Amino acid sequence: MKSNYQNLIEELAHLEIITDPGQVAKLSLDYYHFSPILEAQLQDKRADLVIRPHNSQEVIDIAKTCVKYQIPLTVRGAGTGNYGQCVPLQGGVILDTTKLTKIISIEPGTARVEAGVKMAFFDKQARAIGWELRMAPSTYRTATIGGFIGGGSVGMGSINYGQLKDRGNLQAVQLVTLETEPKIIELRGDEVEKVNHAYGTNGIITELEIALAPCYPWAEFIVTFADFLTAAKFGQALSDSDGIVKKMVSVHSWPIPAYFTALKDYLPTGKAAVLLIVSDSDRVALESLIKEYNGELTYYKTPEETQKGNSILEFTWNHTTLHARSCNPKITYLQAFYFNLATVEKLYNYFGEEIMMHLEFLRFQGKVIPAGLPLLEFTTETRLNEIIAIYEQQGAAIANPHTYIMEDGGSRQINPLQLEFKQLVDPYGLNNPGKMRAWVEARG
DSSP: OOOHHHHHHHHTTTSEEEOOHHHHHHTTOOSGGGSHHHHHHHTTOOOSEEEEOSSHHHHHHHHHHHHHHTOOEEEESSSOOSSOTTOOTTOOEEEEOTTOOOEEEEETTEEEEETTOBHHHHHHHHHTTTEEESOBOTTTTTOBHHHHHHHOOOOBTHHHHOOTTSTTSEEEEEEEOOSSSOOEEEEEGGGGGGTTTSTTOSSEEEEEEEEEEEOOOEEEEEEEESSHHHHHHHHHHHHTOTTSOEEEEEEEOTTGGGGOGGGGGGSOTTOEEEEEEEEGGGHHHHHHHHHHTTOEEEEEEOTTGGGSSOOGGGGSHHHHHHHHHHHOTTEEEOOEEOOSHHHHHHHHHHHGGGEEOEEEEEEETTEEEEEEOOEEEOOOHHHHHHHHHHHHHTTOEEOOTTOOOHHHHTTOSOOHHHHHHHHHHOTTOOBSTTSOHHHHHHTO
16 A cells, blocks of 8 residues: 555655655754754654745645645755754655745835745845845855744844844735645735744745845944953944944854954954944944944955955854854854843853853844853753853843744743644644644643
8 A cells, every 4th residue: 555655746746856865864954953952852853755846836736735645744944943943853744945936026125035035145136226135144145035034033134123023024924724725825914923933833935025124335344352341332332323334243252253263364362353244334433433442443344345255244143153163062052132231241250251152232122232142062951951040030031042842942932823823724733743832732
């Protein structure tokens, strides 16, 4: 007797199907190995096969066939997430969106795209009319827009536009349901929160409408400081300088700059470093602020030069962790919201050398605050949990990157909207099973 998988492969023979075990294994992973806890839990998880649809009709065909044979379906963008968002816990099919690459429209302030459009590729097109993405992760060159909406939350540009979940950043989503007869549904306005950062657990996103930001002549800078706290104060002062247009303010205590080997000529030993993306037209104002805080400008790349080679972005956000781990694989990280510099200072002094401070400034409820991805050497899970508890006792908030459960990583609260929507669009629970705690608990 034929297995369900053999039947599925036969019925979807007109699609691009990958069954080679090596390729399937590769496409079952993301960057969960940044967490030693997730590495132990996820390293043996694999899909049974991968399917790459080229249009929404093919997505419907896949959804219908998976429902028919009750086969789990996990949606994947470029696989650049960090906590197993697209790792299939129960095997099944991976729906790889990287061939859904149509840019449907770009207009002043807004664009509509298919889910698999790469972010850097999109920006090249949008900048031709003076616009760009509002925010992007450090994996910007390879990440897809759909993957960022499904699994991401903040990034470069968050200093101006906050988090992806903030009203207005995501304007509409089209998705395919996992019902016996799959439907195409369009969510608009506040409705999009049902699927924003839901790890693809409640419907297959095929198209998105996103708000854009005006594009400036972005230049890149590195400024060094004798000590971390002065660097942090400079970061806050620049973030609060309303007349200086910026896209990224990233602050690193020593020894983090030592891990940026490609930038070593610009990073003196023992100094804290601030990596910046600022409008070149505001360079004089920026230099005055640097002087005020006794910083030293060690690196400057013109807007023209930033078009070539690696961007400074690829040393910030979670690329910082990547560079640190390439020098010392024992290093892991947390995701923290400090809310103010007093909390940063308290925790910096409390932990001393145990924690390496990495701040990223972002807009939160109308003001710019220090958040970040502090680095530490992993010893035990017990110690990691103690550190999280101390952070929270001191007034910081932690989004835990050491869990693949959606709610446990972020708000730690059940989102009734997302659960209700999953019950509607994925009644059999086939969409990325095991990631939404609300669904697991509702099913007993």
